[in-house]
Amino acid sequence: MVSRYRLRPFAPTDTAAHLLEQIFPKGKGSASALAGVAGRVPWETVVTHLRAIGAVTLLVQAGVRDPDFLEEHQAFYAKQHRGVLRSCVRVHAFKLPINESLAADSDDGILQYLDDALADASSYLGFVTIRPLRHAPVGATILVDVDGGGSTVFDDFPVHIAGNGFAVRGTPFLQQDNAVGACAQASIWMALRTIRRRQGNAAYSPAELTVAATRYLATDRSFPGRQGLTIQQMLEAVKFAGHDPLHLALRMPESPPADSQAVLCEALPYIESGLPVITALMSQHGGHAVVAIGRSVEPHQVVDYRRRYRDGSITFEFLPSASFVSALVIHNDNSGPYLRLAPGDPRLNGYCLEQTTSLIVTLPEGVFTTAAEAELLATRAIVLVSAIYTAPTGSPSLPLTAFVLRPYLCTRHAFRRWAKGASLLSTEVGMRYRSHELPRYMWVIEIHDAAHYDPTDPSKQSRCGEVVLDASADPLHADGLIFARVTSQLWPGVSGIGAGMLFSEDESGPSVIALSSGAPCEALLQPWD
Amino acid sequence: MKHVLKVELPEEALEQAAQVAQKALGQPGVAVPVSRGTLDHIDTLLQKTLSETLQVVRERERAPASESLKMRVW
Numbered sequence: 001m002v003s004r005y006r007l008r009p010f011a012p013t014d015t016a017a018h019l020l021e022q023i024f025p026k027g028k029g030s031a032s033a034l035a036g037v038a039g040r041v042p043w044e045t046v047v048t049h050l051r052a053i054g055a056v057t058l059l060v061q062a063g064v065r066d067p068d069f070l071e072e073h074q075a076f077y078a079k080q081h082r083g084v085l086r087s088c089v090r091v092h093a094f095k096l097p098i099n100e101s102l103a104a105d106s107d108d109g110i111l112q113y114l115d116d117a118l119a120d121a122s123s124y125l126g127f128v129t130i131r132p133l134r135h136a137p138v139g140a141t142i143l144v145d146v147d148g149g150g151s152t153v154f155d156d157f158p159v160h161i162a163g164n165g166f167a168v169r170g171t172p173f174l175q176q177d178n179a180v181g182a183c184a185q186a187s188i189w190m191a192l193r194t195i196r197r198r199q200g201n202a203a204y205s206p207a208e209l210t211v212a213a214t215r216y217l218a219t220d221r222s223f224p225g226r227q228g229l230t231i232q233q234m235l236e237a238v239k240f241a242g243h244d245p246l247h248l249a250l251r252m253p254e255s256p257p258a259d260s261q262a263v264l265c266e267a268l269p270y271i272e273s274g275l276p277v278i279t280a281l282m283s284q285h286g287g288h289a290v291v292a293i294g295r296s297v298e299p300h301q302v303v304d305y306r307r308r309y310r311d312g313s314i315t316f317e318f319l320p321s322a323s324f325v326s327a328l329v330i331h332n333d334n335s336g337p338y339l340r341l342a343p344g345d346p347r348l349n350g351y352c353l354e355q356t357t358s359l360i361v362t363l364p365e366g367v368f369t370t371a372a373e374a375e376l377l378a379t380r381a382i383v384l385v386s387a388i389y390t391a392p393t394g395s396p397s398l399p400l401t402a403f404v405l406r407p408y409l410c411t412r413h414a415f416r417r418w419a420k421g422a423s424l425l426s427t428e429v430g431m432r433y434r435s436h437e438l439p440r441y442m443w444v445i446e447i448h449d450a451a452h453y454d455p456t457d458p459s460k461q462s463r464c465g466e467v468v469l470d471a472s473a474d475p476l477h478a479d480g481l482i483f484a485r486v487t488s489q490l491w492p493g494v495s496g497i498g499a500g501m502l503f504s505e506d507e508s509g510p511s512v513i514a515l516s517s518g519a520p521c522e523a524l525l526q527p528w529d
Numbered sequence: 530m531k532h533v534l535k536v537e538l539p540e541e542a543l544e545q546a547a548q549v550a551q552k553a554l555g556q557p558g559v560a561v562p563v564s565r566g567t568l569d570h571i572d573t574l575l576q577k578t579l580s581e582t583l584q585v586v587r588e589r590e591r592a593p594a595s596e597s598l599k600m601r602v603w
Contacts (some may be wrong), residue, residue, distance in 0.1 A: 182603040192534040193543040228603025249597040287602035311575045358597045391546035396536040428558035
């Protein structure tokens with residue numbers, strides 16, 4: 001018998017409470033008779049999510065030395081008189097049913113099942129770590145999102161089980177234990193763990209984050225850490241972990257509720273860039289933090305919302321891509337993974353976008369231009385290229401059709417790969433995009449024909465141009481413009497201007513190129529790859 | 530949607546911009562240099578300096594920062 005593993009079907013009738021009781025029978029771990037059930041909500045959400053992603057089999061792995069819980073144990077639980085187990089239980093979820101002919105309670109049967117599951121990479125759905133804490137059982141967890149769930153902040157994580165190498169594409173989740181850390185630490189942990197591989201920084205446990213946050217900005221004892229952290233302490237912890245925290249303060253905590261579209265406009269460029277956005281909320285019950293990891297997009301504008309920049313005789317108006325977003329996808333450590341943060345009434349129970357007070361973005365090193373600054377620089381670049389492109393008409397104009405601007409931070413590799421794959425991109429543009437010397441990170445602001453823009457359909461070809469900016473440039477000196485491309489779809493019915501124009505600026509100076517083709521292209525997804 | 534806006538270029542700037550665009554149109558795919566003078570003319574359409582405009586963005590993003598920093602989340 002392989003004593004570490006138990007294989008069981010995940011039946012539709014399995015309740016969260018029943019499952020937890022089977023995984024951690026009473027009397028194990030910190031099973032205090034007084035332990036409440038308030039902390040069970042994340043587990044209930046996890047069980048609901050397991051059903052939504054199609055889990056039919058669970059592999060229960062006992063005796064897991066989870067590195068994050070070991071740190072929590074050492075910092076807090078080991079110091080308690082009452083014994084608390086050091087080891088966790090990990091529940092792995094699979095799509096593959098247990099074959100009736102398999103002896104699922106034998107060594108051979110379990111190993112055979114795992115070998116069979118390995119044959120289909122999509123069969124593995126991720127894992128949930130169950131800590132021996134009855135008040136806060138959900139430890140480090142990575143599960144796939146539902147199909148079309150809208151998460152954009154994720155990574156591929158290798159998982160080794162009995163000699164088999166599985167992988168899960170998801171966003172790490174953790175429930176606060178309300179002792180070593182609160183929502184602040186859990187949010188930072190989820191954000192940093194997701195981008196750990198991509199940005200190459202250290203992975204800190206909630207216990208280490210608590211120590212880092214309170215090292216120079218102590219307001220109370222470090223443990224128990226249930227009093228949470230101030231935003232300043234959170235910034236300190238993010239900084240300590242080797243990231244550059246961008247703090248976007250949208251309103252003062254006591255001021256009137258935020259405008260939900262303004263929140264989406266601020267957060268979306270980073271979320272589209274695959275960067276987690278730690279979102280501070282002020283609800284009726286006080287301050288809380290969640291991590292935004294995606295967005296729910298709609299095929300049409302959710303609200304009639306435009307952004308305008310007025311300057312001199314120019315009024316530049318466009319539809320932000322955020323106006324096609326109905327909600328943010330969040331990990332909420334006190335409620336569960338892959339939930340929605342939508343517009344709502346901030347006076348009611350629960351959370352909504354209007355409660356947002358500030359955002360913290362863990363930017364990669366060397367990104368000096370913010371999304372808002374990039375958007376502004378893009379509008380100026382579009383004015384410039386439009387004026388030259390339409391000058392032959394004798395009456396130059398900005399685009400005559402409604403357009404959407406979609407900004408995101410992009411690696412040069414992802415941008416070049418898009419240029420290579422965009423079959424309708426004119427040859428001379430593709431060649432320059434692929435061969436031009438480019439910075440590591442760029443702000444790309446896609447220009448889409450609003451009449452055809454549909455973010456729910458990635459194959460939709462509505463992209464009529466883009467502005468490409470060096471993200472490491474100082475925006476104040478406006479030296480970040482690399483490319484600005486516009487095509488004739490933005491000026492329907494106007495003749496004599498050709499298929500499109502590319503404005504380019506490099507060390508040899510500014511220049512323009514008339515394009516041989518102006519066919520619309522598709523958007524670039526996953527710009528961090 | 531009401532955003533059909535003319536770009537009111539000064540006569541000289543319009544002429545320079547049209548020349549550059551016509552030259553480019555005549556040889557698609559070939560880079561045609563744009564003089565700084567032409568760009569400066571177009572830039573005068575935007576009366577606010579870049580730093581003025583960026584200041585608005587910066588204030589929007591950071592003005593209430595000092596109060597927000599003290600907010601506690603748990």
